[in-house]
Amino acid sequence: MMSHTSPDLMTVLGDLSAKVDARLNQLLPPTTNAPAELHEAMRYSALAPGKRLRPALVLLASQAVQGNEQAALDAGCALEMIHAFSLIHDDLPALDNDDLRRGVPTCHIKFGEAVALLAGDALFALAFEVLAELPLPAAQVVEILKVTAKCVGSQGLVGGETIDILSEGKPVSKETLDQIHIRKTAALIAAACEIGALTTTPPDGGVGERQRTGGAVVISDQPNSSRATLRTYGESIGLAFQIADDVLNETATAEQLGKAVGSDRERGKATYPALYGLEESKAKALELAAQAAELVQTFPNAETLQAVAQYSVLRLN
Amino acid sequence: MMSHTSPDLMTVLGDLSAKVDARLNQLLPPTTNAPAELHEAMRYSALAPGKRLRPALVLLASQAVQGNEQAALDAGCALEMIHAFSLIHDDLPALDNDDLRRGVPTCHIKFGEAVALLAGDALFALAFEVLAELPLPAAQVVEILKVTAKCVGSQGLVGGETIDILSEGKPVSKETLDQIHIRKTAALIAAACEIGALTTTPPDGGVGERQRTGGAVVISDQPNSSRATLRTYGESIGLAFQIADDVLNETATAEQLGKAVGSDRERGKATYPALYGLEESKAKALELAAQAAELVQTFPNAETLQAVAQYSVLRLN
Numbered sequence: 001m002m003s004h005t006s007p008d009l010m011t012v013l014g015d016l017s018a019k020v021d022a023r024l025n026q027l028l029p030p031t032t033n034a035p036a037e038l039h040e041a042m043r044y045s046a047l048a049p050g051k052r053l054r055p056a057l058v059l060l061a062s063q064a065v066q067g068n069e070q071a072a073l074d075a076g077c078a079l080e081m082i083h084a085f086s087l088i089h090d091d092l093p094a095l096d097n098d099d100l101r102r103g104v105p106t107c108h109i110k111f112g113e114a115v116a117l118l119a120g121d122a123l124f125a126l127a128f129e130v131l132a133e134l135p136l137p138a139a140q141v142v143e144i145l146k147v148t149a150k151c152v153g154s155q156g157l158v159g160g161e162t163i164d165i166l167s168e169g170k171p172v173s174k175e176t177l178d179q180i181h182i183r184k185t186a187a188l189i190a191a192a193c194e195i196g197a198l199t200t201t202p203p204d205g206g207v208g209e210r211q212r213t214g215g216a217v218v219i220s221d222q223p224n225s226s227r228a229t230l231r232t233y234g235e236s237i238g239l240a241f242q243i244a245d246d247v248l249n250e251t252a253t254a255e256q257l258g259k260a261v262g263s264d265r266e267r268g269k270a271t272y273p274a275l276y277g278l279e280e281s282k283a284k285a286l287e288l289a290a291q292a293a294e295l296v297q298t299f300p301n302a303e304t305l306q307a308v309a310q311y312s313v314l315r316l317n
Numbered sequence: 318m319m320s321h322t323s324p325d326l327m328t329v330l331g332d333l334s335a336k337v338d339a340r341l342n343q344l345l346p347p348t349t350n351a352p353a354e355l356h357e358a359m360r361y362s363a364l365a366p367g368k369r370l371r372p373a374l375v376l377l378a379s380q381a382v383q384g385n386e387q388a389a390l391d392a393g394c395a396l397e398m399i400h401a402f403s404l405i406h407d408d409l410p411a412l413d414n415d416d417l418r419r420g421v422p423t424c425h426i427k428f429g430e431a432v433a434l435l436a437g438d439a440l441f442a443l444a445f446e447v448l449a450e451l452p453l454p455a456a457q458v459v460e461i462l463k464v465t466a467k468c469v470g471s472q473g474l475v476g477g478e479t480i481d482i483l484s485e486g487k488p489v490s491k492e493t494l495d496q497i498h499i500r501k502t503a504a505l506i507a508a509a510c511e512i513g514a515l516t517t518t519p520p521d522g523g524v525g526e527r528q529r530t531g532g533a534v535v536i537s538d539q540p541n542s543s544r545a546t547l548r549t550y551g552e553s554i555g556l557a558f559q560i561a562d563d564v565l566n567e568t569a570t571a572e573q574l575g576k577a578v579g580s581d582r583e584r585g586k587a588t589y590p591a592l593y594g595l596e597e598s599k600a601k602a603l604e605l606a607a608q609a610a611e612l613v614q615t616f617p618n619a620e621t622l623q624a625v626a627q628y629s630v631l632r633l634n
Contacts, residue, residue: 029471034496038471038479089438094409094430113411117434118479121406124438125470128445132462138455145449145462153442154346154355162355162435179351 009307016059017052024077027130041111041119042126046084049102053241054079054192060308061196061230064299071134071199075144078127079192082148085127086157086188088120095165096267124152137201144195151191160184169268177270185245186238193234197227229295233305236292240312243285246271247278248315282316289313326624333376334369341394344447358428358436359443363401365419370558371396371509377625378513378547381616388451388516392461396509398444399465403474403505405437412482413584441469454518461512468508477501486585494587502562503555510551514544546612550622553609557629560602563588564595565632599633606630 024046029039055076062072091098091106092113099109108116131148134141150156160183167176249264250273264271272281292309296302341363346356372393379389408415408423409430416426425433448465451458467473477500484493566581567590581588589598609626613619 033471035471035476035479035483037483038476042471089434092411092434094411094434114482115479117406117409117411118475118482121441121469122471122475122479124441125466125473125475128462129466129470132459132466138459142449142455142458145445149442149446149449152438153446154350154352154359154439156442158435158439158442159352159355162352162432162439165431165435166352166354 009304009311012304012307013051013056013311016056019059019073020052020055020076020080021047023073024080027074027077027081027126029126037111037115038119038122041107041115042084042123044110045088045107045119046081046123048084048104052076052080054083054188057189057192057234057308058196058199060301060305061193061234062199063196063301064230064296064305065197065200065226066300067196067199068136068201071136072196074130074134075195075199076192078130078148079188079195081123081127081130082152082157083188085120085123086152086161088116088123090161092117095161136199140198140201144198147191147194147198151187156183156187156191160187164269167270172270172275174275177272177275180270181239181242181272182235185242186235189238189241190231190234194227194231197230226299233292233295233309236288236295237309237312240285240288240292240309243272243281243288244313244316247273247281247285250278252315282313285313285316326621326628329621329624330368330373330628333373336376336390337369337372337393337397338364340390341397344391344394344398344443346443354428354432355436355439358424358432359401359440361427362405362424362436363398363440365401365421367419369393369397371400371505374506374509374551374625375513375516377618377622378510378551379516380513380618381547381613381622382514382517382543383617384513384516385453385518388453389513391447391451392512392516393509395444395447395465396505396512398440398447399469399474400505402437402440402444403469403478405433405440407478409434412478453516457515457518461515464508464511464515468504473500473504473508477504481586484587489587489592491592494589494592497587498556498559498589499552502559503552506555506558507548507551511544511548514547543616550609550612550626553605553612554626554629557602557605557609557626560589560598560605561630561633563590564598564602567595569632599630602630602633 028043028046031039031043033039055073058076058079059069059072061067062069087101088107090096091101092108098106100106106116107119110116111119127148128145131145132141134144136144152158154162160180163176164180164184167180172180246264249271272284276284289309289312292312293306296305296309299305342360345360345363348356348360350356372390375393375396376386376389378384379386404418405424407413408418409425415423417423423433424436427433428436444465445462448462449458451461453461469475471479477497480493481497481501484497489497563581566588589601593601606626606629609629610623613622613626616622
């Protein structure tokens with residue numbers, strides 16, 4: 001079912017990530033603007049070394065539906081800002097109290113707690129500003145804003161982080177662990193794929209979901225089914241990535257992780273290996289990646305999307 | 318120039334505030350949804366006793382242009398959520414470290430720092446979700462989202478709070494003080510008035526600002542000029558409110574304030590009385606309120622808008 005990992009996936013992701021960083025650099029306020037410290041902190045966190053997985057997925061999902069590349073690039077940058085906002089807040093002493101992130105000092109270690117907290121807030125606001133300016137028909141922009149706001153709120157990212165924090169040091173059921181991982185990680189990755197699918201304009205100018213009821217023409221159902229398919233693909237690889245991260249937090253070296261090994265366990269965090277064991281966790285991640293790869297086989301860039309699915313669990317092999 | 322304070326302004330504001338609280342209660346997630354603690358904290362802060370000035374201004378500005386009342390109510394609730402988000406984060410120990418707000422314990426005193434920080438984030442996200450669902454043409458919704466995102470970001474609320482925090486205990490110029498007050502307080506109040514003006518659909522389906530260049534028809538300029546006028550009105554009363562608050566922080570009793578008297582001064586915060594003296598501060602606030610009142614005299618609900626301008630400085634008399 002799953003194609004072999006494309007030998008040049010790293011080239012593809014590297015090219016996308018370079019485009020994203022160049023655009024992020026333009027979209028983030030310059031440090032010559034006041035307040036300079038705030039803009040330095042925003043840039044420090046949003047431009048920190050990273051895979052830029054979420055923007056890459058917006059761009060790849062957009063390619064899958066022949067979407068508007070400029071809109072996909074900007075939407076991807078907005079999601080990267082939201083990702084950076086959530087990492088800054090999660091790292092604060094009141095939450096995870098982490099000093100290192102991706103191998104470098106976290107935002108509050110570098111800029112102090114006050115500026116870090118506010119830089120997170122400002123990145124969140126900037127993300128919505130960028131999304132509201134997307135070069136797409138207004139109905140598509142509104143739909144993208146809905147998907148984004150939902151995936152961040154109390155039913156998404158922030159809700160997942162809350163359950164995670166409140167569960168520390170307590171026995172956690174498998175259902176609760178799934179809720180944490182789906183909301184904290186998979187929600188934003190699924191949104192990235194769904195938003196990529198929304199960067200194309202359906203034939204009647206509608207927005208996918210509304211077409212099912214109105215559509216007498218068969219082709220008008222296509223954007224909707226692409227949207228749902230790419231969303232499910234994103235949910236699966238998002239969860240696969242998070243399970244793989246949990247496994248690596250136990251098995252990798254500190255150098256590979258950019259932070260202390262087993263730090264989740266020491267903090268009493270619920271993890272897949274703690275509840276399912278290492279082997280079952282690995283099997284679950286591999287199964288999710290395989291399901292994701294199967295979903296996207298009819299898209300024009302199926303090989304790349306399938307390679308990303310494989311990449312989500314590559315480090316486990 | 319300024320009409321006498323309408324004797325029933327308190328009745329008008331009371332009625333609007335009751336409508337807003339009823340709608341906020343519907344829009345906020347129930348505490349029966351997980352995570353319950355997060356939803357309790359969101360509701361505690363967003364429904365805490367308060368004037369609901371921002372939603373009231375959205376509704377009054379919407380009435381001024383015969384806008385859509387349901388859209389104005391929901392947009393007002395979204396701005397109240399953003400106001401609550403900014404108060405929760407400002408009160409945190411890393412920023413202002415306040416234990417009391419509106420006479421009751423602040424969110425982090427009641428729910429702990431982790432949940433308070435996340436409740437602020439979740440209210441911010443929910444505000445954008447509510448705005449994206451507004452019952453207005455998509456082009457108007459996008460315009461409202463742009464105005465909102467800009468007024469919160471590093472050039473608005475969050476930027477103002479950053480300059481405020483970084484200026485504590487340092488000599489501050491009058492220009493810097495204006496920047497703090499304009500961004501921290503006036504930006505969101507100006508946005509409330511501008512958004513109210515955007516709840517009406519212009520004759521050609523456009524969004525105000527774009528009409529100036531395209532409009533051969535004279536009437537199509539009307540929404541644009543209302544939008545700009547109501548925004549300027551909001552900026553003036555926003556700044557008047559903040560200066561009045563600075564003055565009251567020095568002269569009122571703790572019971573009137575719901576917090577300690579002179580707390581801003583003790584913290585080394587820049588305030589109008591500290592830079593201009595009490596008398597000049599009062600005069601500046603009264604002048605701004607008079608300017609605001611003059612601006613709105615041609616609107617159908619001019620008397621109410623003018624009464625709100627007077628109310629912004631009423632406590633100074």
